[in-house]
Amino acid sequence: xxxxxxxxxxxxxxxxxxxxxxxxxxxxxxxxxxxxxxxxxxxxxxxxxxxxxxxxxxxxxxxxxxxxxxxxxxxxxxxxxxxxxxxxxxxxxxxxxxxxxxxxxxxxxxxxxxxxxxxxxxxxxxxxxxxxxxxxxxxxxxxxxxxxxxxxxxxxxxxxxxxxxxxxxxxxxxxxxxxxxxxxxxxxxxxxxxxxxxxxxxxxxxxxxxxxxxxxxxxxxxxxxxxxxxxxxxxxxxxxxxxxxxxxxxxxxxxxxxxxxxxxxxxxxxxxxxxxxxxxxxxxxxxxxxxxxxxxxxxxxxxxxxxxxxxxxxxxxxxxxxxxxxxxxxxxxxxxxxxxxxxxxxxxxxxxxxxxxxxxxxxxxxxxxxxxxxxxxxxxxxxxxxxxxxxxxxxxxxxxxxxxxxxxxxxxxxxxxxxxxxxxxxxxxxxxxxxxxxxxxxxxxxxxxxxxxxxxxxxxxxxxxxxxxxxxxxxxxxxxxxxxxxxxxxxxxxxxxxxxxxxxxxxxxxxxxxxxxxxxxxxxxxxxxxxxxxxxxxxxxxxxxxxxxxxxxxxxxxxxxxxxxxxxxxxxxxxxxxxxxxxxxxxxxxxxxxxxxxxxxxxxxxxxxxxxxxxxxxxxxxxxxxxxxxxxxxxxxxxxxxxxxxxxxxxxxxxxxxxxxxxxxxxxxx
Numbered sequence: 192x193x194x195x196x197x198x199x200x201x202x203x204x205x206x207x208x209x210x211x212x213x214x215x216x217x218x219x220x221x222x223x224x225x226x227x228x229x230x231x232x233x234x235x236x237x238x239x240x241x242x243x244x245x246x247x248x249x250x251x252x253x254x255x256x257x258x259x260x261x262x263x264x265x266x267x268x269x270x271x272x273x274x275x276x277x278x279x280x281x282x283x284x285x286x287x288x289x290x291x292x293x294x295x296x297x298x299x300x301x302x303x304x305x306x307x308x309x310x311x312x313x314x315x316x317x318x319x320x321x322x323x324x325x326x327x328x329x330x331x332x333x334x335x336x337x338x339x340x341x342x343x344x345x346x347x348x349x350x351x352x353x354x355x356x357x358x359x360x361x362x363x364x365x366x367x368x369x370x371x372x373x374x375x376x377x378x379x380x381x382x383x384x385x386x387x388x389x390x391x392x393x394x395x396x397x398x399x400x401x402x403x404x405x406x407x408x409x410x411x412x413x414x415x416x417x418x419x420x421x422x423x424x425x426x427x428x429x430x431x432x433x434x435x436x437x438x439x440x441x442x443x444x445x446x447x448x449x450x451x452x453x454x455x456x457x458x459x460x461x462x463x464x465x466x467x468x469x470x471x472x473x474x475x476x477x478x479x480x481x482x483x484x485x486x487x488x489x490x491x492x493x494x495x496x497x498x499x500x501x502x503x504x505x506x507x508x509x510x511x512x513x514x515x516x517x518x519x520x521x522x523x524x525x526x527x528x529x530x531x532x533x534x535x536x537x538x539x540x541x542x543x544x545x546x547x548x549x550x551x552x553x554x555x556x557x558x559x560x561x562x563x564x565x566x567x568x569x570x571x572x573x574x575x576x577x578x579x580x581x582x583x584x585x586x587x588x589x590x591x592x593x594x595x596x597x598x599x600x601x602x603x604x605x606x607x608x609x610x611x612x613x614x615x616x617x618x619x620x621x622x623x624x625x626x627x628x629x630x631x632x633x634x635x636x637x638x639x640x641x642x643x644x645x646x647x648x649x650x651x652x653x654x655x656x657x658x659x660x661x662x663x664x665x666x667x668x669x670x671x672x673x674x675x676x677x678x679x680x681x682x683x684x685x686x687x688x689x690x691x692x693x694x695x696x697x698x699x700x701x702x703x704x705x706x707x708x709x710x711x712x713x714x715x716x717x718x719x720x721x722x723x724x725x726x727x728x729x730x731x732x733x734x735x736x737x738x739x740x741x742x743x744x745x746x747x748x749x750x751x752x753x754x755x756x757x758x759x760x761x762x763x764x765x766x767x768x769x770x771x772x773x774x775x776x777x778x779x780x781x782x783x784x785x786x787x788x789x790x791x792x793x794x795x796x797x798x799x800x801x802x803x804x805x806x807x808x809x810x811x812x813x814x815x816x817x818x819x820x821x822x823x824x825x826x827x828x829x830x831x832x833x834x835x836x837x838x839x840x841x842x843x844x845x846x847x848x849x850x851x852x853x854x855x856x857x858x859x860x861x
Contacts, residue, residue: 222247223256254279261286266293266520266611268455268510275431275445282452289456292618293520293611311673311703313726314431314446315415317408318471320711340423344812346743351811367812403713406806407749410434415709415723416746419716426742427723429730435711439495442475443502446704450622451506453702454607457618461625461696462499465666465725466708467718468629475706476500476626477582500578500603500624507605508571520613527565527606528574530581533689534599535661540564541581541601556691565606578603599658600665600689601626623696627669627689628662665689670725672697677731705729750807757800765793 226234238245247253258269258279267286273279339347348360406424407416413432417425431445450460464472478498493502511524530541531548538548538555548564549555558564568574585601603624610617668687675682676698684694697703707726709719768791774783807813 219247219252223253226256227260249280251279254283258283258286261290262514263517264519265290266514266518266522268452268514270448270452271506272444272448274449277449286456292456293522293614293616295614295616310701311705311729312430312446312449313729314433314442314704314706315427315429315709315723315726316433316437316442316471316475316706317405317415317435317709317711318469319435320405338420338423339418339810343423343743347747347811350744350747351807351813364812403716405709405711405716405719407746408432408434409745409749410437414745416742417716417720417723418713419720420713424742424746425720426745427727429707429726439475439478439498440493440502442706443499446706447499447503448506450702450704451503451510454605454620454622455507455510457609457620459621459623459696459699459701461623461693461701461703462503462706463623463625463627463669463693463703464499464706464708465627465669466629466722467710467715470629470708470710470715470719470722472629472706472708473626474498475708476624501575503622503624504574504578504605505571507607508574520611523610523612525608526568526574527562527608528568528577529559529564529566529602529604529606530577531559531564531602531604531692532585532599533602533665533692535658536688538688538692539584541584542566542577545584552685552688552691555688556694559604559692560695562606564604600628600662602692621695623693625693627666628658669693670728673729677728703729747807747810750803750810753803754800754807757796757803760796761793761800763793764796765790 226237229237234248238248261267261283262269267289269282269286274282344364345357345360348354348363349357352360352363354360354363403418403420405415405417407414409415410432412428413430414426414428415432417427419425433442433445447462450462454460464476466472476498477500478494479496493505507526511526514522514524528542532539532541532545538559539545540548542564548558566577568577581601581603585599603626605622605624606619607622608617608619665687668683668690671686672682672684672690682694682698684690684697690697695701705726707722709715709722711719768789770787770789772785772787773781774785776782
């Protein structure tokens with residue numbers, strides 16, 4: 192070992208590693224290549240040689256290299272890419288405690304025992320807003336939209352106009368109209384410090400309204416802000432908030448990839464998608480509704496449409512193949528899959544043509560968890576074949592909210608049995624991937640669609656309603672179990688067959704990931720908020736209410752930042768182009784050629800800016816024409832609203848051009 196240390200110091204001096212930090216890439220390879228042949232104690236000693244070496248050996252690159260060595264030498268798996276909100280150092284410190292995982296005495300008897308605790312991560316994902324969302328909302332609500340509570344409206348007015356007192360904000364609110372009827376005109380606050388809650392009780396309901404639903408998806412701060420038709424602006428925070436434009440691969444890496452690490456290291460894990468019917472749960476879990484899935488090679492990139500389940504299967508077999516050829520320890524691994532559907536009060540085996548899994552809850556649990564429903568798989572392609580077979584057996588039906596609505600809860604369970612041939616240590620772990628049936632209201636899913644329906648149609652509608660009842664009961668039982676786990680009380684697993692089957696993956700040292708899916712439209716805001724609240728229960732947050740001023744301030748600040756970003760990018764990217772506009776006669780000949788000057792290059796930024804300005808108008812109750820007419824600059828982005836085709840100035844300019852008969856040159860914003 193002393194000779195290795197001498198060689199190491201000589202070589203590092205030759206390439207000037209110690210004196211010239213940061214290291215170039217080939218120097219890092221040299222350094223860590225030599226460390227590969229050292230034992231763990233010697234690697235630790237290198238930290239004390241020099242300050243620069245200590246800095247190098249505690250870098251992010253170093254911790255990833257250490258994880259690779261821990262995997263190859265001791266069989267402790269680590270994720271192939273860095274998960275969100277994590278560092279390689281944190282992952283290494285966690286895996287270092289498991290370095291005796293495959294030793295004869297076991298991890299619990301050697302080294303540092305790992306504390307068992309219920310660990311759950313919550314992510315929120317939103318389905319893209321439909322193009323005619325606002326029109327649909329007005330049609331469903333009969334023209335009624337969301338209304339902000341008085342204290343939130345006053346807070347927005349004060350921030351928007353830079354006011355200090357509630358009295359001044361009331362004056363603005365009064366001038367805007369809608370909040371005060373004739374009998375309320377004389378009722379203005381006399382004390383600026385008056386409690387806002389009291390003011391909210393003393394004022395009649397307003398008529399000024401705004402579009403409800405999701406107002407802000409902030410993936411940087413992992414928060415989402417919605418406008419409820421009753422409670423106004425509400426905010427929720429999660430471990431991860433995923434934008435509607437995020438790819439399927441990003442969703443998988445953020446929410447599920449850390450579970451694969453736990454699963455391959457011998458721990459049970461569970462991934463659950465929860466949300467309203469039609470909010471994108473099945474798309475998140477499985478991907479495109481087009482089946483069958485096509486098999487790709489182990490080294491190929493999965494199709495973009497693939498969801499969590501096929502990506503998970505691909506990574507598991509890729510990891511097992513790597514371990515077979517690269518690990519110092521010989522670990523034998525067997526993989527089994529089972530595909531279960533909980534439909535009403537029945538539990539069926541989708542891999543055995545829908546056969547019942549026992550008649551009672553206890554018999555069902557024993558049938559599924561003792562291995563009777565498992566099928567051995569030896570490759571990724573074989574797993575995909577069984578996945579396709581189960582997909583064809585699933586019960587789906589059309590509702591008013593989804594053409595292919597899952598009418599049951601489905602569980603895809605992967606069982607991994609491993610044994611170290613060197614030490615004889617055996618391990619068994621399960622990964623539960625649960626695509627829950629959508630929570631729904633019968634008035635929206637409309638199980639009874641027509642009064643003139645036939646007997647068969649009425650019977651089918653009654654069946655849809657019964658399915659919805661069983662789905663909601665299972666979801667309620669799951670919510671109660673998660674809440675009990677958080678409170679460390681008795682967990683009522685037996686209340687539902689769903690929770691009984693999930694019980695090995697919930698609680699103890701199991702790792703759980705919950706993805707709450709929501710729709711952004713105002714007509715679905717109640718169900719979306721219900722899904723968000725379930726996510727908060729999973730995170731252990733009993734009170735989801737922030738200070739209203741903070742929520743409103745966050746939303747207002749983000750809108751202003753978005754407006755500023757749009758205006759900056761418009762200035763940066765848009766340009767003027769001259770184009771010829773031919774005027775044709777009846778016979779098709781060109782009778783006039785007009786020169787047209789067109790602004791291009793920032794069309795998307797203009798569209799986003801217009802949307803943000805209108806969103807801000809609704810929140811503050813301001814009107815572009817009034818703001819511009821008063822010649823104020825109180826509303827950022829409003830002063831030049833005419834450039835975006837809005838406000839009196841835009842119409843005045845158009846009228847002026849028509850009156851003067853300007854025709855030589857036109858200015859068009861595209």
